[in-house]
Amino acid sequence: NKVNDATPAQCDAARKIIHALNPDVDIIEADFADVPFDRVLDTGLFDFEKAQQHPLWYKELYGFADHVPETDEYGVGNFVYRARRPFDPAKFQAFLRESWGGVIRSKGHFWLATRPQWVGELSQAGAIVRTEGMGFWWANIPVERWPNDPVWRQSLKKNWNEIYGDRRQEIVFIGTGMDETALRNRLDACLVAGKPGMEVATWSTLPDPFPRWKRADEVELAQRP
Template sequence: MRRLAEAGRFDYLVIEGTGIAEPLPIAATFSFRDGENRSLSDVARLDTMVTVVDAVNLTRDYGSRDFLSDRGETAGEEDERTLVDLLVDQIEFADVIVLNKVGDATPGQRESARTIVKALNPTARLIETHFCRVEPEAILDTGLFDEEEAARHPLWYKELFGRADHVPETEEYGITSFVYRARRPFHPEKFSAFLARTWPGLIRAKGHFWLATRPDWVGEMSLAGAICRTEAVGFWWAAVPRAQWPHHESWKGLIARHWHRVWGDRRQELVFIGASLDEATIRAALDECLVGSPDALRFNPADFAGLADPFPTWRRAMAA
C-alpha cells in the first residue's frame, strides 16, 4: 500500500477481504506501527468498511449452528469460529451494508434480513440491491469510518453502557432492546436452563453476569442466532484484595459507582435485542434465576456452595 500510494497513480484503493475475513484486524492494520515507527495511516486513510449480505440466505445462516469448517471455509486448523460468529463480526463492524440479491429473495426473506441487519447494526447505511449494483459514491470516499466509534459500535454496547447519544432503533423494523440489571447472583442450573431456551424474536444478546457458586468471576454471555456462549472474562473487584486496587482517581470513581454494600461490584447486566420481544417474560424468567434475599445484610459464598452448577470449569487462564 505504501508503494502504491507513493507512486501517485491512484486516488483510492479498495481492499476485498476473503469471505471469512474479520474486519476488525484489517482496520487495526492501519493503526499498527512497526519497529521503525511506520504505519499505513501515514500514507493512507481508512475510509469505509463495507459488508455485503446475501438477502436470500441470511436468515437461514443466522440460525445455523455450523462451524466454518463445516462449510469448508477456515483460516487454518485452529479456526473454531461458527458461521454466526463471522456474520456478526462482519455486520456489526460495517459502515455500509449492501443487502444483495433482493430480486431473488421473497418478501419474507427480505424483511427478515433487514431486521437482522438493523438489529445488529442500526447506524450503518443499508443499501438494497441486486447483482451488487451500487453507485461508487455510496461506498467510496464517504468519510464514514471512525476508529474510536468503531471500537464501541455494536448496538449491544450502546445499550449496555448507556451511550447518551444513542437513540433506540425506530419502529420501522420492529426492533426493540432492553437491559436486564440485578445485583443478586444467578442460580447456575436455572441460568443455564434459561440460556438453553428459545426466545421468539431474539436476535442478539450480550453482557456480563455472576453465578452464586463462582462469586469471584465475571462471566460473559454472548448470543447470536442459535449460538450462545459463556466464558470467564476476569474477576470482580470485590474478590481482589484492596491493596491491589488501582490508585487512579477515575478507576476509584468507577468502582465506587458500581459498589453495593452487600454484593460489592458484582452485578448482572445483559442486553437483549430483537423483533417483537416479550420483555416482561424474559425479565420474569431471569428474576426466577436469582438467589439470595433482596434484603440480605451480608454475602456468604458458603451459603451457595452446594448449588448444582452445570457450567464448564473456569480457569484463571481463561480470564487473562
C-alpha cells in the same frame, strides 16, 4: 433468497435485522440462490469475535447519551436486564437452553452463586450462545491492588453495592417482538432466593453444570508445548 417474493416492507425488515446481527455484513439479495460462488464462499468477511464486540453493546449497557437506540436506528427493540443477586447455576443454564422468542442478540456479564469471584460473560447471536469467565470482580481483589486513577474509582463507585460490591447481572437483549416482561420474569426466577446477603457457604452446595472457567495464566500455561 426469493427476494422478489417478498414485499418491500419485508425486505426492509430483513435488512434491519441482519444489520443488527452484523453491522458490517455484505447483503446479497437474490432469487433461487442465484449468487456467484465467490460472493459467499471463503470470503473471510464474518468475524464472530468482531460481531460480538460491536460498539452498540457497550453503548446499550453503559448508556452513552449520544447513542441512537436500536429501535430508532434499526427498527429493533432492546432492553437491559439488571439485578444484584447471583444466578442459581442450574436454573440459569436451563434458561440459556430455552427459546428466547424474538431475541436476535444478547451480550453482557453475570455472576453465579457458586463462583462469587468470577465475572461471567454471555454472548449470543442467533442460535449461538456462549458463556465464559472473563476475569474477577473488583470486590474479590484486595483494595491495595486497585488502580489509583480517580476517574476509574469514581466509575467503580457508581456500580458498587455495600453487600455485593461490583457483582451484578447486566445483560442487553436486542430483538423484534420480544416479550420483555416475560424474559425479565424468567431471569428473575433464576436468581437465588432468600434475603440479600453473601451466603457463600450455602451457595457452594448448589449444583453447577457450567464448565470450569480458567484464569488467563492457566490458559497460557496449557497452550505451551
